[in-house]
Amino acid sequence: MEPNDDTEKFQITTNPALTGLLGRCPRCQRGHLFETYLKLAPRCDVCELDYGFADPADGPAFFAMSIAAVPALAFALWIQLTFDPPIWVHLLITLPLTGVACVLLLRPLKGWLVCSQFFHKAEEGKIDTEWHTCEAKRNAKR
Numbered sequence: 001m002e003p004n005d006d007t008e009k010f011q012i013t014t015n016p017a018l019t020g021l022l023g024r025c026p027r028c029q030r031g032h033l034f035e036t037y038l039k040l041a042p043r044c045d046v047c048e049l050d051y052g053f054a055d056p057a058d059g060p061a062f063f064a065m066s067i068a069a070v071p072a073l074a075f076a077l078w079i080q081l082t083f084d085p086p087i088w089v090h091l092l093i094t095l096p097l098t099g100v101a102c103v104l105l106l107r108p109l110k111g112w113l114v115c116s117q118f119f120h121k122a123e124e125g126k127i128d129t130e131w132h133t134c135e136a137k138r139n140a141k142r
Contacts, residue, residue: 020112
């Protein structure tokens with residue numbers, strides 16, 4: 001994710017949400033972000049941006065489950081209160097619909113998080129030992 005001479009050749013995204021939802025490269029907005037449905041490509045096929053910086057971790061799954069859970073619960077309650085079906089009806093209807101909704105949301109959410117990491121130059125956190133040393137010395141003087 002280090003800037004290099006190639007960065008000026010491309011128009012870096014100003015809207016990481018839209019670029020990610022479309023599954024496009026955050027640097028050139030033309031290359032593909034994904035190799036398969038959920039697997040990130042190793043690099044952009046247009047600008048050669050290495051996607052090694054990207055680590056959305058469990059973020060897409062958390063957001064997908066959170067977004068899908070409310071409508072799924074409302075649907076299950078509506079079915080239960082309207083028709084009073086046995087539990088196996090929920091297992092055949094509500095559970096698969098919830099699962100499909102989550103899977104459909106994963107790719108756009110993962111793309112959004114990866115593009116946001118590039119846009120905001122997110123990287124692994126580091127402990128600032130220099131600051132801690134200065135603070136310890138300052139507190140010792142008190």
